[in-house]
Amino acid sequence: MTVPLLELRDLATHFPVRGGVLLRARGTNRAVDGVSLTLDRGKTLGLVGESGCGKSTLGKTVVRLLAPTSGQILFEGQDISKLSRRRLKPLRRELQMVFQDPAESLNSRHTVGNLIEEPLIIHRVGTAAERLARVHELLELVGLPASAAERFPFEFSGGQRQRISIARAIALGPRLLVCDEPVSALDVSIQSQILNLLLHLQQELGLGYLFIAHDLAVVRHVSDTIAVMYLGRIMEYADADGLLARPRHPYTRALISAIPSPDPNRRSRRTVLEGDVPSPIDPPSGCPFHTRCPHAEARCRSERPALRQVARDGATDHLVACHFDL
Amino acid sequence: MTDRALLEVKGLVTAFDTEGGRLRAVDGIDIRVEHGRTLGIVGESGCGKSVTALSIMRLLPQPMGQILEGEIRLEGVDLVQADRDTMHRIRGHRIGMIFQEPMTALNPVHRIGRQIAESLILHKGFDKRQALERAVALLQRVGIPAPEVRLSEYPHQLSGGMRQRVMIAIALACDPALLIADEPTTALDVTVQAQILELIASLRSESGMGVLLITHDLGVIAEQCDDVVVMYAGRVAEQAPVRQLFAEPRHPYTRGLLASIPHLETPRKTRLPTISGMVPTLSALPDGCRFNNRCPHADDRCRREQPPLVRTGPDHHVACHHWQRIASEPTP
Numbered sequence: 001m002t003v004p005l006l007e008l009r010d011l012a013t014h015f016p017v018r019g020g021v022l023l024r025a026r027g028t029n030r031a032v033d034g035v036s037l038t039l040d041r042g043k044t045l046g047l048v049g050e051s052g053c054g055k056s057t058l059g060k061t062v063v064r065l066l067a068p069t070s071g072q073i074l075f076e077g078q079d080i081s082k083l084s085r086r087r088l089k090p091l092r093r094e095l096q097m098v099f100q101d102p103a104e105s106l107n108s109r110h111t112v113g114n115l116i117e118e119p120l121i122i123h124r125v126g127t128a129a130e131r132l133a134r135v136h137e138l139l140e141l142v143g144l145p146a147s148a149a150e151r152f153p154f155e156f157s158g159g160q161r162q163r164i165s166i167a168r169a170i171a172l173g174p175r176l177l178v179c180d181e182p183v184s185a186l187d188v189s190i191q192s193q194i195l196n197l198l199l200h201l202q203q204e205l206g207l208g209y210l211f212i213a214h215d216l217a218v219v220r221h222v223s224d225t226i227a228v229m230y231l232g233r234i235m236e237y238a239d240a241d242g243l244l245a246r247p248r249h250p251y252t253r254a255l256i257s258a259i260p261s262p263d264p265n266r267r268s269r270r271t272v273l274e275g276d277v278p279s280p281i282d283p284p285s286g287c288p289f290h291t292r293c294p295h296a297e298a299r300c301r302s303e304r305p306a307l308r309q310v311a312r313d314g315a316t317d318h319l320v321a322c323h324f325d326l
Numbered sequence: 327m328t329d330r331a332l333l334e335v336k337g338l339v340t341a342f343d344t345e346g347g348r349l350r351a352v353d354g355i356d357i358r359v360e361h362g363r364t365l366g367i368v369g370e371s372g373c374g375k376s377v378t379a380l381s382i383m384r385l386l387p388q389p390m391g392q393i394l395e396g397e398i399r400l401e402g403v404d405l406v407q408a409d410r411d412t413m414h415r416i417r418g419h420r421i422g423m424i425f426q427e428p429m430t431a432l433n434p435v436h437r438i439g440r441q442i443a444e445s446l447i448l449h450k451g452f453d454k455r456q457a458l459e460r461a462v463a464l465l466q467r468v469g470i471p472a473p474e475v476r477l478s479e480y481p482h483q484l485s486g487g488m489r490q491r492v493m494i495a496i497a498l499a500c501d502p503a504l505l506i507a508d509e510p511t512t513a514l515d516v517t518v519q520a521q522i523l524e525l526i527a528s529l530r531s532e533s534g535m536g537v538l539l540i541t542h543d544l545g546v547i548a549e550q551c552d553d554v555v556v557m558y559a560g561r562v563a564e565q566a567p568v569r570q571l572f573a574e575p576r577h578p579y580t581r582g583l584l585a586s587i588p589h590l591e592t593p594r595k596t597r598l599p600t601i602s603g604m605v606p607t608l609s610a611l612p613d614g615c616r617f618n619n620r621c622p623h624a625d626d627r628c629r630r631e632q633p634p635l636v637r638t639g640p641d642h643h644v645a646c647h648h649w650q651r652i653a654s655e656p657t658p
C-alpha cells in the first residue's frame with residue numbers, strides 16, 4: 001500500500017459562537033464534525049453539499065488556513081494538523097487553495113505578474129530573471145498571453161481572473177490543490193474552459209484536487225471519488241459514477257433529484273425534501289439528517305449512524321452513514 | 327397563436343446614459359408570455375435579462391435608464407406609454423415580481439404580516455383585519471408552517487428559503503396575471519430551490535397566471551419552462567418551445583452553451599466543448615452579429631450585417647445568417 005496524498009482522520013473544526021453584550025461563548029458551531037476521507041496522488045476527490053454544511057471550512061482546514069479542533073490531517077503520511085506556523089511554511093509550497101471569487105484572492109493594486117511572482121519571492125525561489133520566466137510559463141499554462149503580466153486584475157473578465165488565481169496557486173508546484181467552488185461564479189460558457197484547464201493541469205503536473213462545488217454534474221465530471229457532506233459530516237462516499245448511478249443515502253438521493261436536469265424530456269417526479277438545513281450550532285441528535293429524512297425512524301433520532309462500507313465500486317469502497325440499506 | 331398574449335414585448339430598446347456614452351443594454355427584443363405558461367429567459371451575466379424585467383415593471387434606475395423604443399403590452403395596455411398612477415396600479419396588482427435576493431426587496435424593519443397586508447390594503451381596499459387574515463392564507467399557500475406566528479416576525483428571523491416564500495406571497499397577494507421571477511432561486515440551496523420552483527409551478531397551474539422566469543441555469547429552464555428565449559448581449563439569439571430548443575438548437579451560441587455543460591452521461595475527466603473567448607462588453611460590441619468574435623461559423627457577412635430574428639419553423643425563431651447550414655449539422 002502506498003501512502004495516500006491526503007488522509008483525514010476524524011477531523012473536526014469547530015467555531016465558538018459568541019453572543020450578547022459581553023460576547024461570551026454561547027455555544028459551538030460544529031462546522032466540520034468528524035470527517036475521515038482519503039485522496040490519492042493525482043486524483044480528484046469531489047466534495048458536495050448545501051450551503052453551510054462545512055465544505056469551505058474543511059478545505060481551509062486541509063490547507064491549514066484554519067486549525068482543526070481535533071483529528072488528524074496526514075499529508076503524504078505526515079500529520080500536519082498541529083504544526084506551528086513556522087513548520088507549516090515549507091508545506092505551503094505543497095498545499096494551495098483556489099477560491100470561488102478570484103477578486104478576494106487577487107489584490108488589485110498589484111500587476112498580474114507581481115501577484116503570480118509573490119509566492120515565489122516569499123519562498124525564495126530562483127533569481128528575478130528566473131522568476132519572470134516562470135511567471136510567463138505559468139501564464140501560458142493557464143491560457144493567458146505573457147503580456148497579461150503587466151496588466152492589473154480588474155482589466156480581466158471573471159474567467160480570466162480565475163485563470164490568474166490558478167496560475168498563482170500552482171506557482172510553487174503544489175501537489176494538492178483545494179478548489180473551493182472555482183467555477184460557481186462563472187457563466188456557463190466560461191465554466192467549461194476552467195474545468196478543462198484544471199483537468200489539463202492535473203494531467204500535466206500530477207496534481208491532486210479536493211474539488212468543492214454544489215453542482216453535482218460538474219463535480220462528477222472532474223472527480224474520481226465524491227463525498228457528500230451534511231451538517232459537518234460525510235453522509236456518503238463513493239466512486240463518482242457509482243455515487244450517481246446508485247446513490248444509497250436518502251440525502252444523496254434527494255440532492256440528485258433536486259438538481260434540475262438540462263433535458264426537458266426527463267422532467268423527473270422528484271422527492272422534494274421538506275424544510276431547510278438545520279443549524280450546525282445545535283444540530284439534530286442522532287442522524288443529523290433525520291429531521292428531513294423520509295425514512296427516519298425512532299432509532300435515527302437517538303443513534304448516530306457510522307459511515308460504513310456497503311459495497312465496492314471498482315477499487316473504491318462505497319460508504320454510507322445510514323442505519324438502513326436503502 | 328393569434329389571440330391576444332398576456333404580455334407582448336415588441337422591439338424593446340432600453341439604454342443607460344453613462345459617462346462613457348449611451349449603452350443599449352437591451353437592443354430590440356421581442357417576447358411573448360401566454361396565460362398559464364412559463365417563458366424562460368436564459369443568457370450570460372450582463373446580457374440584459376434583469377433590464378428586460380425592470381423595463382416591463384417600469385422600474386429602471388432613474389434618470390440613467392430609459393426605454394428608447396418599442397412596446398410592452400400587458401393585456402393589451404402599452405406599459406411604455408402608461409403614466410405613473412397606472413403603473414402603480416399595475417405593479418403588485420396585475421404583475422407580481424420576485425427577485426434573486428429577497429433581503430433587498432423586503433423591508434427589514436417591518437414585520438412580515440404588515441408587508442403582505444400593505445399591498446392588499448393599497449390595491450384591494452381591504453381593511454387591516456381582512457388583510458391580515460388573507461396574509462395568513464397566503465403564507466399557508468406558499469408553504470410556511472405556523473403562519474400566524476410568522477406574521478409578527480421580521481425578515482432576518484427567517485431562513486433564505488422562507489424569505490423567498492414570503493416574497494412570493496407578497497407577489498401573489500393580489501392575484502397577478504403575470505409573475506416575473508428574476509433568478510428566484512439562485513441564492514438558495516438546491517433542495518430549497520426545488521421546493522420554490524415546485525411552488526411556482528403549482529401556483530401557476532392553480533391560478534392560470536403567466537410566468538416570466540429569468541435564470542442562467544439551463545436545468546431550471548428545461549424543467550420549468552414551456553418556451554425559452556436565449557439572450558446574448560442585449561438581443562434575442564433564439565426562441566423556441568423548450569423541447570424544440572433542447573432537441574434542435576439552431577443558433578451556434580445555444581448549441582455551444584448546451585454542449586459545454588457536463589451531463590451525467592458525459593465520460594468523466596474528458597475535455598468539454600467550450601465557447602472560446604468571452605461576452606463582449608456593451609461599450610465594445612462587434613459590428614454585425616454580436617456573437618461573431620466567438621462563433622466558429624462567422625464569416626464576412628456576420629462581421630458586417632446584424633442578423634434579424636427570423637422564423638425558422640413553427641414558433642422557432644433564430645437570429646443567425648447561417649442557421650440552415652448549422653441546423654443540418656448533428657446536434658452537439
Ligand SMILES: Nc1ncnc2c1ncn2[C@@H]1O[C@H](COP(=O)(O)OP(=O)(O)OP(=O)(O)O)[C@@H](O)[C@H]1O
Nearest residue numbers: 015029031049050051052053054055056057058280
Ligand atoms: N471563520 C468562521 N467563524 C465562525 N463560523 C464560521 C467561520 N467560517 C464558517 N463558519 C460557519 O461554519 C459553518 C460552515 O460554513 P462553510 O463556509 O464551511 O460552509 P460551506 O459548506 O462552504 O457553505 P457554502 O456552500 O455556502 O460556501 C457555517 O455555519 C458558517 O457560518
Ligand SMILES: Nc1ncnc2c1ncn2[C@@H]1O[C@H](COP(=O)(O)OP(=O)(O)OP(=O)(O)O)[C@@H](O)[C@H]1O
Nearest residue numbers: 342344351370371372373374375376377378387608
Ligand atoms: N444602472 C445601470 N447603469 C449602467 N449600465 C447598467 C445599469 N444596469 C445594468 N446595466 C448594464 O446593462 C447590461 C444588462 O444588465 P442586466 O442586469 O440586465 O444583466 P443580466 O442579464 O440580468 O445579468 P445577471 O445574470 O448578471 O443578472 C449590463 O451590461 C449592465 O452592465
Ligand SMILES: [Mg+2]
Nearest residue numbers: 055056057180
Ligand atoms: Mg463555501
Ligand SMILES: [Mg+2]
Nearest residue numbers: 375376377508
Ligand atoms: Mg440579472
